[in-house]
Amino acid sequence: MTNLGWVEKLPLDKIPNSANLIESLTKPPSDPTGEYSLPWQAGMAGIAYNKSVTGRELNSVNDLFDPAFKGKIGMLSEMRDTIGLIAMSLGIDLATPTFEKFQPAFDKLQEGVDSGQIRQFTGNDYVDDLEQGSFAACIGWSGDVVQLSASNPDIGFSIPESGGTLWFDTMQIPVGASNVEGAAEWMNYVYDPVNAAKITAEVQFISPVQGVQEELRKMGGDAAALADSQLIFPDASTLATLQSWGNLDEEEEALFDAEFAKITGA
Numbered sequence: 553m554t555n556l557g558w559v560e561k562l563p564l565d566k567i568p569n570s571a572n573l574i575e576s577l578t579k580p581p582s583d584p585t586g587e588y589s590l591p592w593q594a595g596m597a598g599i600a601y602n603k604s605v606t607g608r609e610l611n612s613v614n615d616l617f618d619p620a621f622k623g624k625i626g627m628l629s630e631m632r633d634t635i636g637l638i639a640m641s642l643g644i645d646l647a648t649p650t651f652e653k654f655q656p657a658f659d660k661l662q663e664g665v666d667s668g669q670i671r672q673f674t675g676n677d678y679v680d681d682l683e684q685g686s687f688a689a690c691i692g693w694s695g696d697v698v699q700l701s702a703s704n705p706d707i708g709f710s711i712p713e714s715g716g717t718l719w720f721d722t723m724q725i726p727v728g729a730s731n732v733e734g735a736a737e738w739m740n741y742v743y744d745p746v747n748a749a750k751i752t753a754e755v756q757f758i759s760p761v762q763g764v765q766e767e768l769r770k771m772g773g774d775a776a777a778l779a780d781s782q783l784i785f786p787d788a789s790t791l792a793t794l795q796s797w798g799n800l801d802e803e804e805e806a807l808f809d810a811e812f813a814k815i816t817g818a
Contacts, residue, residue, distance in 0.1 A: 559724040561587045566736040569743035572762045576791055580720055581647060581798045589722040590739055591760035593695075593751075596783070596794060597633035598716040600678070600692030604706040605685045611710045613641035616689060617660075622669050626681055626690030627661070629673045631812040632797050634691055635661065636717040646717070646795040651807040658811050665815055673816045682707060694783040695757035709783060711793050718794035720760075749775070758784055 564570055570590060577594060579586040601610045605624065610616075616625050628634045636646055639657035664670040671687065679700050681687040697709035723742075725735050741747055745763030752759045753768060753775040768779040778784055786794075800808060 558727055559588050560727050560729065560732070562590065562725060562739070563732060563736050566733065567740045567743065569740045569761075572743050572745060572748075574760055574762055576788075577720070577760045581796050582720070582722070589720075589724045590743070592721040592723050592742070593755060594718060594720050594758040594760055596694040596711065596716045596718055596758070596786070597628070597630075597637060597691060598694065598709055598711045599637075599689060600682055600697050600700075600707065600709050601689035602682055602685055602687065602706050603708055605688040609708055609710065610689050611713055613637055613712045613714060616691070617664055617669055619669070621688040622667070623671050624686070624688035625664070625670050626678045626687040626692075627664075627670055627673050627816075628678070628691045628693075629675055629816060631808060633693075633717050633719065634673075635808070635812065636795070636797065637691055637712060637714075640717075640795060641712060641714040643714075647798040649798055649800055649804070649808075651804055651811070654808070658815065662815050693757075695755060698756040698778070698781055698783050711790065715793045715795055718791070718796045720796070752784065753778060756781075756784060758786065 573590065577591050583589045599610050599616065603609065606621065635654060635657050638660050639646065639654055642656050642660070644653060644657060674681070676693065676696055678687060678690050678692060679696050682690060682692070683700060683704055692709065694709060697707060701707040723739055725732055729735065742751065743761050745761055745767050748759050748761035749764045749767030749771065752764050753771065756778060765779045765785055768775045782790060
């Protein structure tokens with residue numbers, strides 16, 4: 553939305569807690585100056601799998617195309633994560649996306665559909681299929697797997713050898729918004745580490761706010777245990793394996809969406 557001119561610059565002088573934004577999450581490709589958005593939460597897309605079905609850990613996108621799991625593979629209906637992971641496995645850089653460059657990733661996904669390898673495209677309801685064993689494995693989101701694995705130790709998550717995607721849900725202010733001051737007040741509130749930690753304890757995705765790990769430990773119990781999760785607090789070596797999408801112009805995005813819809817039957 554930033555490159556389309558649909559959002560205003562943030563009144564950062566009224567959001568002093570924005571200084572708590574984790575350095576590694578500043579200036580994402582969608583907002584290279586960091587003036588138009590603040591991350592709400594972040595997360596990783598990788599491979600989620602049920603070890604009671606696979607019999608082993610999975611750590612490669614190619615594992616999702618292993619004939620041994622034919623008809624038991626799930627893919628996300630979120631184009632950027634599904635195509636992103638497949639593209640990275642083919643050596644394609646997500647930072648400078650063009651439809652032509654990504655065509656091999658779409659072709660590989662189409663082959664998976666045509667062969668019956670892929671059972672279904674889903675939103676985050678994939679967690680039910682994964683836990684029940686209808687999916688041996690799928691592309692999944694880190695926060696979902698943190699929650700699921702707490703009650704089912706057979707559920708695992710890995711960042712593929714070729715890397716995973718790092719995504720952001722962002723807070724922005726639309727052009728012409730009637731309550732900019734209220735939006736700024738809310739952003740400042742959720743960037744207080746105490747409040748951000750309460751959010752993390754509930755949603756279990758990556759918090760963009762410095763100090764959350766320490767606040768979770770102070771909370772004790774299950775919240776304190778989350779402070780040691782690499783899926784919520786990935787270290788530098790993990791972050792180095794992740795990529796975020798660069799901007800797509802309207803024409804390119806329409807091509808990507810149309811091709812993905814054709815393959816998924818959406």
